[in-house]
Amino acid sequence: MDGTQEGLRNKVMFFIIPFLRNKLGLDIQTIREVMIRWGERCSPILDADEIYKEVNRIYGLGFQGKHGVYTQELFRAYGYLDFDQYKIRDEVEITNSFFDDFAEMADASIRIFLSMKLAAELGEVKEFSKKDIQHFANMSERTIERNIKALVGKKYISKRRANRRKGEAYVYYPTPFFSTGKGFTSFGNALLEKMLKELTDGEIKLYCYLRRKSGNQEVSFWASQEYIADKIGKTQQGISLLTDNLNKKGFIRKITEVNGKIKQSKYILKF
Missing domain, CATH: 1.10.10.10 (Winged helix-like DNA-binding domain superfamily/Winged helix DNA-binding domain)
Known part of the structure; x- marks a missing residue:
């Protein structure tokens, strides 16, 4: 969308700002920087202060979709876009409703959830036994049993019956789908590793x-x-x-x- 011409700029901003926020999980400061760079490539150049105000306004509207409307005008100008190819692959996305529940959740529950999300993102484990969770969260089985209940109750973690012949009643995994209504916050894999370690x-x-x-x-x-x-x-x-x-x-x-x-x-x- 470099060089967006007059008449399409507003439509581009309404399309791409929700995409940067809800699909890629970028914070508002990063979105401002991206859009200012975009404005510099428009012809004529868009004023940075004006873009700053527009980003604040559109971001504040709280669009819930993964991107704004890709209008017929945008389609004619830019053609077909495969939105799924644009993904941040070295970050863990966490629904913002998770943080809203912090007052009701024990500290250890947060470590358990982040450990499981990171391990799943890195492809190390898809379904976790209690021993797996012990390993990744670095805590005792009793502590896990006491603190994973809140995560299951609020549906951040799902569980299913395991093969009992292997000695496990259940296996656990991060719930793969969550509401994007409140958006999400992204944590780099390296940052999560540093947090869990230090x-x-x-x-x-x-x-x-x-x-x-x-x-x-x-x-x-x-x-x-x-x-x-x-x-x-x-x-x-x-x-x-x-x-x-x-x-x-x-x-x-x-x-x-x-x-x-x-x-x-x-x-x-x-x-």
Whole structure:
């Protein structure tokens, strides 16, 4: 779509911004950068400030489809497009409804889910026995039994009866289909591996939430610790400690300011 002519630009933006968000899972900052580069290739060139405003407006409309309408005008201009060939193949996509349930889910449940999603994405395992989950999540069978129930109950993990002759009652696998109504957040495979290796369960939960929030707004955002604590089922003191730890481990940069009697923190993600 380089060099989009006048008369088609609005249709292109309404088509491609939902595609970048809902199909590829790009955050709004990356989408702005992509569209500004696109605008530079239009003839005449589109103003970056105007594109910035349009991206914010269209992104904010919350289209639920995998892309906007590919109109007859676009078809005549650009021909047939095979949308399935455009995929990010080194990232794990997680439905945003998962993060909305953090207040009700234990920290260990988050590690279990991410471990299984990563292993499935890498093609290591498609269906997991409890021993498989122990291996990838690096936790005891008892901890898995206690924490996988919430994932199954909320349908993020599915289970089916296994071959009992092998000593397993059930096998588990990440539910392959989920609603795109709330969009999704993408994590690079390398980032997930780093998180699972270097962070505690609580730190993983908090970092996931920060990444979800920054992905929907800016590369950084402001929020009170009380607000975040309520959203992920922690105390204000716990959020303060966890953000300090993430700052020390290099996952975020934390800046705290006092406005009158109100203390606010700004979190800038490093990855």
